[in-house]
Amino acid sequence: MDPFGFFFKGWPLKYNLMFRLILLITVIGTVLTSISFTMQYNEGKSSRYMMMNLISNNINDLLMDFLAEIEGEAEAYKDLLTKASINNPEVKNQARIFIANHLKSNKYMDGFSIIDGKTGHMIRTMKDQGEKLLVAETIPEGNLLFRSTLYENQGTPEQKIILTDSNENDPRHFDFYLEFKDNKKKGWFNSRGYSQNVLHGYPPILSYVVPLKDDSGGLVGMLTLDFGVLQLQRYLMDITNKKMDRDYSFGGIPFVLERRNNKEIVVIGHPDPTYIETIPDPSIVSDSNKFLILAEKHPDQRIRAFTKIIEKEYKENRDPFNQNSTGINVGKADDTSLWLYSWTATYPGQKPDWIIGVCVNRELAAASVIRSLRITLWVLGFLIIVTGLASIKNSRIMSKPLERMAKDVIEIGKGRIVFSSDTTIFVKEMIDLKDGIEKMKSGLLSFRKYIPYKVVNQVLASRKTAEPFAEKKELTIFFSDLENFTTISESLEPDKLVKLIGDHLAMCTNIIQSLDGTVDKYIGDSVMAFWNAPEDCENHELKACQAALACQEQMVLFNERNRAEGLPYLKMRIGISTGTVFVGNIGSNDRLNYTAVGDTVNLASRLEGTNKTYKTSILISDKTEAGIREQILTRPVDKVAVKGKAKAILIHEVLAKKENETPELRKIIDLTVLGFEHYLAMRFQQAIDCYKQILGFNKGDHLALFYIERCKGFLVFPPSSDWDGVHISNSK
Structure with missing residues (x-):
């Protein structure tokens, strides 16, 4: 019930609409403003966490890709070194190739080392801070003594010894070797720091360790591929400067923390390289390495604030270093600024214990949401004012078309039908009303021309009177005919003949229409139908073939009823083709027929007649078969040039729906395909053998019997050498 109906009774339409629109817009504007304010407020709370997830996942993916690249390269070099001795000159040459091709080109890679498990011989290749290549070689000297030498430009005329230490430890006793030797x-x-004495004082490294094994699985050595903590700092600095969107960094940074065996938490990755390029204050570094700064004492207050979050996680029985999901929390720095943190454990449940984290300033992140909320409120307020003013004018605009349509309806009632257009209508209901009036005009005019009224619904749905026209469209055409019906009809009484053909046509029509087909015409006992016009029909090839199978199934029941009534047995042949035709209203201005014409129509008719040659029931063109091969079982029949067509096509027989396939039917199809291939290749005896096997499954197989006779004829009178297997069909 309209609560304002009594109040507006008798008002002119334009004033009625004006008041209602202003009231409606005011209410909607108020509601939308409230909803927007609530949504913005809630989104402001969640958007920061979504943003943190996005940034954290982005950085985590970049770092994990970097680590995966190192792992992949280590695997490649393991394959080269597994069976070779460390003293083998060829291995040394491979190492030089590695140095030249990888260490020099990859600014984030520090080096690699190889330890011979039998002798303890170790070679480490690395880059110093000046990007020079250094080689540290540890050689056994007998009596459990080892000597290490640090070279520059080893193996070249410029080779220089930088440092030598004759009191080196056995590399096989290094921590990383012992840990990976066991498992x-x-x-x-x-x-870790470098294990060789000659490398003490260099920044620590992160190593991917790969045991080298012989064919029996025994340990023969150890390969490590390393990148330094300094390289990790540079990588994070590049991410901060290039990869992180500056609009969403909000004063934040990425970082990497490591939990060492003594439970110390150190910073191994920070975008500021000054924390690793120089030896830090001894009071803030780890006991195990003078280059690694303790997280809780790091000069960056953002890192120190994060350690408090870690402590809180520990107290709540959560281990952030073994957490499968991304963690998000807020931390307060020493200057009371609040920071949003998001972190991910790189290898939960296994070594190393690393956390990849990122932080942003919460106030800076929230500022954009607050600013967006204010803008939204201003925009909504402005829109309410503008639309309120516009409604006054729009109410006048909408009332005028209704007045014109009212006059138009009066003229239609008087029989004066004139088409009109009105481009000033914008309201959907008015457009629908206007379209309805115009469609009614078209329908009334079309009634004068369409006899009978089979396509009246189509005409009423359009905005045009019925005129001759045709459009080019892909259809699937269906032709059926009853075999020897002329002879049969001569033996029947007229009333029985009419009933017999009427029942048959009704059966076919019901099946075709139930599968979205359009019955075009009846030609005596024949039916012409098509799919995909006048309305589009998906899978029109499939539906046509389904209709053909259904018609043949119903013919069995139809003949049973006829036999009970003393009527003759009927056999139906069907031809189906798919292609582009002209379809539309064809005829004169006074009498029209909605039909299809073209080569595809003629081909379907020819295929129906070609059934006589092969004693088949349903033949389809190759284009139709291409559209139904996944749902309908068919088999090839012949390459045929039908009457009126110079170009040959491969025709197929429709057998059954895919779900009705049996092992015997599948064997018949496969034998038919193989036999037809032999036939086209002029291997006629092999073709006969295949078709004879079909008779083992179906003694009366019409197609097999046909080809056995044809191939026997070709064995006696072989075709010419340029024979292409095409059969010229003269069936109409």
Whole structure:
């Protein structure tokens, strides 16, 4: 019930609409403003966490890709070194190739080392901070003594010894060697200083360790591929400067923390390289390495604030270093600024214990949401004012078309039908009303021309009177005919003949229409139908073939009823083709027929007649078969050039629906395909053998019997050498 109906009774339409629109817009504007305010407020709370997830996942993916690249390269070099001795000159040459091709080109890679498990011989290749290549070689000297030498430009005329230490430890006793020797599994090792004495004082490294095994699985050595903590700092600095969107960094940074075996938490990755390029204050570094700064004492207050979050996680029985999901929390820095943190454990449940984290300033992140909310409120307020003013004018605009349509209806009632257009209508209901009036005009005019009224609904749905026209469209055409019906009809009484053909046509029509087909015409006992016009029909090839199978199934029941009534047995032949035709209203201005014409129509008719040659029931063109091969079982029949067509096509017989396939039917189809291939290749005896096998499954197989006779004829009178297997069909 309209609560304002009594109040507006008798008002002119334009004033009625004006008041209602202003009232409606005011209410809607108020509601939308309230909803928008609530949504913006809620989104402001969640958007920061969504943003943190996005940034954290982005950085985590970049770092994990970097680690995966190192793992992949280590695997490649393991394959080269597994069976070779460390003293083998060929291995040394491979190492030089590695150095030249990888260390020099990859600014984030620090180096690699190889330890011979039998002798303890170790070669480490690395880059110093000046990007020079250094080689540290540890050689056994007998009596459990080892000597290490640090070279520059080893193996070249410019080779120079930088440092030598004759009191080196056995490399096979290094921590990383012992850990991976026992489990013989590859993996990452916590950050560490260089194990060789000649490299003490260099920044720590992160190593991916790969045990080298012989064919029997025995350990023969160890390979490590390393990148330094300094390289990790540079990588994070590049991410901060290039990868992180500056609009969403909000004063934040990415970082990497490591939990060492003594439970110390150190910073191994920070975008500011000054924290690693120089030796930090001894009071803030780890006991195990003078280059690694303790997270809780790091000069960056953002890192120190994060350690408090870690402590809170520990107290709540959560281990952030073994957490499968992304963690998000807020931390307060020493200057009371609030920071949003998001972190991910790189290898939950296994070594190394690394966290990849990122932080942003919460106030800076929230500022954009607050600013967006204010803009939204201003925009909504402005829109309410503008639309309120516009409604006054629009109410006048909408009332005028209604007045014109009212006059138009009066003229239609008087029989004066004139088409009109009105481009000033914008309201859907008015457009629908206007369209309805115009469609009614078209329908009334079309009644004068369409006899009978089979396509009246189509005319009423359009805005045109019925005129001759045709459009080019792909259809599937269906032709059926009753075999020897002329002879049969001569033996029947007229009333029985009419009933027999009427029942048959009704059966076919019901099936075709139930599968979205359009019955075009009846030609005596024949039916012409098509799919995909006048309305579009998906899978029109499939529906036509389904209709053909259904018609043949119903013919069995139809003949049973006829036999009970003393009527003759009827056999139906069907031809189906798919292609582009002209379809539309064809005829004169006074009498029209909605039909289809073209080569595809003629081909369907010819295929129906071609059934006589092969004693088949349903023949389809190759284009139709291409559209139904996944749902309908068919088999090839022949390459045929039908009457009126110079170009040959491959025709197929429709057998059954896919779901009705049996092993015997599948065997018949496969034998038919193979036999037809032999036939086209002029291997006629092999073709006969295939078709004879079909008779083992179906003694009366019409197609097999046909080809056995044809191939026997070709064995006696072989075709010419240029024979292409095409059969010229003269069936109409």
